[in-house]
Amino acid sequence: MRTDRQSRPARRRRWPAVATALLLIAPVVLAHPGERGAALLLALTAALAAAVALLLWPLGRVTLAAAAAGAAGVSLLVDLGYPGPYRLPAFWLPLEWLALLGVLYRAVRRLPERWAWPVGGVVSLAAVLLPLRFVLRMPQGGAAGPVGGVLFSLLPVLGVAGASLYLRVLDVRRERAVERARREQRLDVARGLHDSVAHEITGIVLEAQAGQLPGQQAEETAALLRRLEEAGLRALDSMDEMVGALREGRAAAGTTRRVGLADLPELVERFGTTGGPRATVELAPEAVGLLAAEAGATAYAVVLEALTNVRRHAPQATAVAVRVAAEPDGRAVRVTVGDTGGPAARRPRLRRRPGAGGTGLAGLTARAAAHGGSLTAGPSGPSGWEVCCTLPGR
Numbered sequence: 001m002r003t004d005r006q007s008r009p010a011r012r013r014r015w016p017a018v019a020t021a022l023l024l025i026a027p028v029v030l031a032h033p034g035e036r037g038a039a040l041l042l043a044l045t046a047a048l049a050a051a052v053a054l055l056l057w058p059l060g061r062v063t064l065a066a067a068a069a070g071a072a073g074v075s076l077l078v079d080l081g082y083p084g085p086y087r088l089p090a091f092w093l094p095l096e097w098l099a100l101l102g103v104l105y106r107a108v109r110r111l112p113e114r115w116a117w118p119v120g121g122v123v124s125l126a127a128v129l130l131p132l133r134f135v136l137r138m139p140q141g142g143a144a145g146p147v148g149g150v151l152f153s154l155l156p157v158l159g160v161a162g163a164s165l166y167l168r169v170l171d172v173r174r175e176r177a178v179e180r181a182r183r184e185q186r187l188d189v190a191r192g193l194h195d196s197v198a199h200e201i202t203g204i205v206l207e208a209q210a211g212q213l214p215g216q217q218a219e220e221t222a223a224l225l226r227r228l229e230e231a232g233l234r235a236l237d238s239m240d241e242m243v244g245a246l247r248e249g250r251a252a253a254g255t256t257r258r259v260g261l262a263d264l265p266e267l268v269e270r271f272g273t274t275g276g277p278r279a280t281v282e283l284a285p286e287a288v289g290l291l292a293a294e295a296g297a298t299a300y301a302v303v304l305e306a307l308t309n310v311r312r313h314a315p316q317a318t319a320v321a322v323r324v325a326a327e328p329d330g331r332a333v334r335v336t337v338g339d340t341g342g343p344a345a346r347r348p349r350l351r352r353r354p355g356a357g358g359t360g361l362a363g364l365t366a367r368a369a370a371h372g373g374s375l376t377a378g379p380s381g382p383s384g385w386e387v388c389c390t391l392p393g394r
Contacts, residue, residue, distance in 0.1 A: 035084055035085060035088060037083075037084070038082070038083060038084020038085070038088055039084070039088055041078060041082070041083075041084070042078070042082075042084075042088055042089060042091075042092040042096075043092060045074055045075055045078050045092070045096060046092045046095045046096035046099060048070075048071050048074055049071045049075065049096050049099035049100050049102075049103060050095070050096075050099040050102075051067075051071075052064075052067045052068055052070075052071045052099070052102075052103045052106075053099045053100075053102030053103045053106065054102070055067075064106065064107065064110060064111060065107070065111050065112075065115040065119050068103050068106070068107045068111075068119050068122075068123055069119050069122055069123075071099075071100070071103055071123075071126075072100070072103070072119075072122040072123040072125070072126035073122070073126075075096065075100065075126040075130060076122075076125070076126050076129065078133065079126075079129055079130065079132060079133045082133055082137070085137075086134060086137035086138055086139075089133045089134040089137070090134050093130060093131065093133065093134055096130060097127060097130050097131075097153065100123060100126055100127040100130065101127060101156060101157065101160050103123050104120060104123045104124055104127060104157065104160050104161060104164070105160050105163070105164045106164075107119045107120045107123055108120045108161055108164040108165055108168060109164040109165075109167055109168045109171070116168075120161065124157050124161060127153060127157050128150055128153045128154050128157055129150070129153075130153060131146075131149030131150065131152065131153050132146055132149060132150065134149070135148075135149045191301075191363065197235050197239055201231075201235055204228055204231045204232060204235070208228070259296075259297055259300045260288075260291070260293065260296030260297060260299070260300055261283065261287065261288050261291065261296050261299055261300065261324055261333075262288055263300060264281055264283055264300065264303055264322060264324065265281050265283060267300070267303065267304060267307070268280070268281040268303075268307075268320075268322050269281075271307050271320070277310070277317045277318050277319055277320055277339065277340075278318065278319045278320070279307070279319070279320040279321075279322065280319070280320070280321050280322070281321075281322040281323075281324075282321070282322070282323045282324065282325070283324045284324060284325045284326055286326050286330075287324050287325055287326040287333045290326055290330070290332075290333050290393035290394065291333055291391055291393060291394070292371075292394050294371065295333075295371045295373070295391045295392070298364070298367045298368060298371060298373075298389075298391065299324070299333065299335045299389060299391055301364055301367070302335055302337070302364050302368070302375065302387065302389045303322055303335060303337055305360065305361060305364055305387075306337035306377075306387040307320065307322075307337065309361075309387075310337075310339050310385075314339055314341060314385065316341045316383075317339040317340055317341045317384075318340050318341055319339065319340045320337065320338070320339045320340075321336075321337070321338050321339075322335075322336070322337050323335070323336045323337075323338075326393075327390075330393070331392060331393050332373070332390055332391060332392045332393055333390070333391050333393065334388065334389070334390050335388070335389045335390075335391070336386060336387065336388045336389075337386065337387045338380050338384055338385065338386035338387075339384050339385055339386075340381070340383075340384050341383050341384060361375070361377055361387070364389075368389055368390075368391060371391055371392065372391075372392045373389065373390050373391035373392055374389070374390050375387070375388070375389045375390075376388050376389075
């Protein structure tokens with residue numbers, strides 16, 4: 001919930017209005033030489049309510065809740081013990097009543113929930129009972145006067161309370177929507193970068209395992225070390241980018257580059273040169289521009305996850321083929337990743353574990369469905385495996 005914490009210049013702009021109100025009080029008080037005490041009491045009560053309604057809080061250690069409750073309490077005490085003639089309240093009553101409505105608006109909309117309702121109730125009571133200060137002291141009054149005064153005051157109080165409560169609800173919804181959008185965007189960036197890091201680390205592990213085989217030549221060892229260094233640097237860059245994206249405001253700023261179908265040749269080439277099986281890619285030119293940016297990133301993530309699973313679960317695979325083509329009607333793009341070997345029983349299933357973090361094929365299935373597409377994975381041929389993702393075009 002928003003508060004009234006603003007800069008000093010913003011606070012200072014409110015003080016002239018309060019000072020002007022106090023200067024206007026003096027002539028009115030001096031105009032009643034025989035009743036200065038009662039006039040001063042009413043003037044200060046109205047000025048206190050106006051100050052709470054106009055000034056920005058907190059002021060020092062005085063919070064808006066304390067100031068609003070204090071102004072309402074003083075108003076109620078003056079209602080009970082006002083010692084002067086009944087004509088004076090008739091002049092100050094409209095000013096104090098409008099100020100109390102302003103205090104009610106700020107209390108209901110701005111205060112934390114635990115203070116908004118009790119403080120708002122006290123301020124509402126003070127505003128509703130304020131007309132009784134005048135009508136109960138009239139020399140010729142009956143029951144109609146107090147009842148009419150209370151009803152006359154009650155309707156605007158209910159209107160102000162309802163309007164401020166409605167705006168409070170809108171503020172809460174807006175803040176939650178913004179926070180939810182930021183969180184989803186940060187999680188989306190983190191999931192994509194996590195997949196990239198997992199892909200690079202898997203390649204590093206396989207390269208290290210290959211380097212332990214006997215009979216390695218010096219040139220092969222040097223090339224292996226270069227590939228390990230490049231993969232490690234890419235993983236570190238991805239980690240740095242992920243940490244930066246998770247910081248407040250970075251994800252919403254859109255600083256992370258979004259990958260898509262055009263980046264698949266580089267991904268497949270890197271996969272084939274880091275200890276994996278022979279990999280090929282067939283990318284139809286007409287398919288590149290069919291997908292929106294978000295759908296293209298999902299397609300890239302599907303290929304990345306499929307290649308990573310080949311390394312993890314199909315060490316016997318000798319070839320991997322990535323194919324991207326537009327559907328015959330030109331309204332969708334089909335992305336398939338298939339390999340030629342490896343036990344199908346070891347492959348990851350699409351069934352999602354309770355509490356899973358949304359990564360892997362299960363999370364990608366949900367992402368594809370969110371774009372109106374589908375993702376399937378299963379055995380292909382005698383011992384192969386194929387992942388197929390279909391995404392609608394723009």
